[in-house]
Amino acid sequence: MHVGPFDEMQETYSAVEAEMEERGLVAGDDMWEEYLTDPDDEVDASLWETRLFFPLTTEDVTDAGLADPDESR
DSSP, X not given: OEESOGGGXXXXXXXHHHHHHXXXXXXXXOOEEEEOSOTXXXXXXXXXXXXXXXXXXXXXXXXXXXXXXXXXX
C-alpha cells in the first residue's frame, strides 16, 4: 500500500517491483490502484492511502512455490 501524495507513488511501485523480482515473480498484464482516501475529505496528502494490485502470472506463482497445480484437480 502506498501512503502519501500521488506524485510520490513511483517510489512504492519501484519497491514492489524490486520485491517481486527478488522473489522471482512477474506481474500479469493488468494492474490497478484502489484509492482509499478521498483528497476532498483529507487535505493532508501525507495521509492519502492507495492500495496497489499486481496480479501474478499463473506460471510464476507455481514456479515460486506459492501454488501447487496438482491441488486444483
